[in-house]
Amino acid sequence: MARERGLTLPAEAVRAMRTELPDLADAVVAAIVEEVPDYRDAFSGPMGQTISNAVRLALGGFLTLAARRRPSDRRTTVLATEGSYQLGRGEARSGRSTDALLAAYRIGARVAWRDLSSTAVRHGVGADVLAGFAELVFAYIDEQSAAAVAGHTDETETTGRVRQQLLDRLTELLLEGAAPDDVARAAERAGWTPPTTLTAVLVPESQVRAVDVSTATLRAPAVEEGDALLLVPDARRPALLRTLAERGAVAGPAVPWLEVGRSVRRARRARALGLTLDTEAHLPTLVLHADEDALADLRARALAPLADLRPVTAEKLADTLRAWLLHQGRRDDVAQALFVHPQTVRYRVTQLRELYGDRLEDPDTVLALTLALG
Template sequence: MTRRFPRRSTSPAITLSADIVDRLHGLLPRVGEDVVAAIIAEVPSYQDALAGPMGGTIRTAVGVALGGFLSIASGQGAESVPATPEALEGAYELGRGEARSGRTTEALLAAYRIGARVAWRELSSEAVAAGLPPEALVEFAALVFAWIDEVSDASVAGHGDELATTGRVRQRLLERLVRQLLNGATTEVLDDAVERAGWPPPTTLTAALVPPSQVSSVLALVSQDTLVLEDQSAADDATLLFVPDAHGHSRAVLLRTVEGRGAVVGPAKPWREARTSYDRAVRVREAGWGEDTEAHLVPLVLGADPEARADLRASVLAPLSELRPATAEKLTETLRCWLLHHGRRDDVAAALFVHPQTVRYRMGQLRELYGDLLDDPETVLALTVALG
């Protein structure tokens, strides 16, 4: 496929004679090897890279680039300078390969600068020896370095495109991993998804539901391995983040990070059980209870099955069912305070804003209605849960 690249003007100010071009063509294999050797010596990230298959690719790219340069310099490609398809395509693919190898554009451009220096030194010496007038060296230098700029631009474009493509692919794999976590996938499926995405599994994951407008600022302050899913319908208009290893002291840091941002943070759970953290965060967010789900464990437990709790409440309050509603309400609240304050009469009175004698009277009524059941541990537990 032919690609279009941003162009620099490389129309030659000079045209090399056929004799000079022939001499330079014969020099190209040696120049290519010298360029590669100089890159190995001067750019640390290339010291081991040029020995294997990638080394062959780079040597080929150098040869194609130099050959394309001579084609331009000889005037053969003067009308088609903006195309130079072989050299530019080779440089583009070289940039993509360098991105896949993990090398930066800085390293890539350093290699080009070194290559330009070596190529200019050797080609200019040979060109002069072959009859190029010394006064033409300035134009020759401009042609060499303009050509290097051209092919390096193509390589940078390839490097950027590869990173963008790789990033999109990895993001899709990470989103798939999040969905598998939410859907309760098996250990084998999750481990395979982790390997495919190249994601380092942590000890725990913590769900955070964050308003979309706050996601970027939160992501800037948490682990770069945080998983993100934007379109999880159960979270309404919130974006789901799964933050790695935000347990122990790190939880306080995460809570400070989201403070005031309208987020909800679930509990830290073993990473394969992250769905539990998400579910809890959703429940607290729907209830509007605040940022930290772990500050609301009692209401979460009591509200886990509202219908069952209503049935339990009706069952344990059955002895009050024959009373007038106002009386039943007063005794119910007194019984609740009595349970919560472990029967301490003064504390119960203070909580109800009544006289301790009133508490004594009401508890007498309750003991008449419940009998020995108020001393039965199972009944006390049922009453505590129902009235908590």
């Protein structure tokens, strides 16, 4: 007779169960395949034999536990638990969830209990012993399923950490403008498929989760003054801009993926100028402010004729000159833009002609003034 936690099973019942073990393992596998969609194709691949072996090992470990007579038998149940743990890791690598894994264990427990209890009854096991036997079966299955979930969790966390490190390294190389071959190798190691384009997006860190972008999006490891830097692959720009709207984000241009540094620089420049959302809607401002020192010198030179005027007068004339240039001298349009009478525009333009003379007809002067007043 065998004893475990007060359970006594006839030795002949245990021997019969062991004899029936291969058929029981096949029945468990068949039930799992039929009832868990995620496993319907699993047994045709390399994981199939691993799963089948884990089922047989788990059932064998249980029978050893039920018939244990000496401490050394514990090694078999330890091996079964290790097998379940490794099964969980393999299932994580195969992309199956813990829900599917636990469903498989539940079905396995049901099928195993049905067959094992039938064998026990055939060998005269009474109701009291049968109840204890049921408790042992389901406690053992709980132990094995917990080991499998632990393996799945460990594999997921380990794989996630390693892959994230590889993605971080890829992102760093892209931002550094590293050699294309080095970047391509980093992408391959990270399992990241290069897109046609990448778009740099600066978004407040608090808004990152709310931004619905591709799962292949890269994120720079460091936060830039409260902003997260995202590199979005093959973005559909209208949809991207709708997603980013009202979130204080700024999106650079879509560029060939190996040239994403250009998109990053433009997004950073727009952020520094206080611009938001679409950098391509602010190209004149970005160009104009590309060299602030040069812009200051240009303004000082181009607006020198106004320097000696009273500040209020100089400001009014500068506004008029800007509108006059933008509206190509159309007096009524200038008046409407400035909310003044056309006669006021005529008066101010006369003042400007006195200050600038023939230079207002010179293309180079007109270009300088347009940039200075931009």
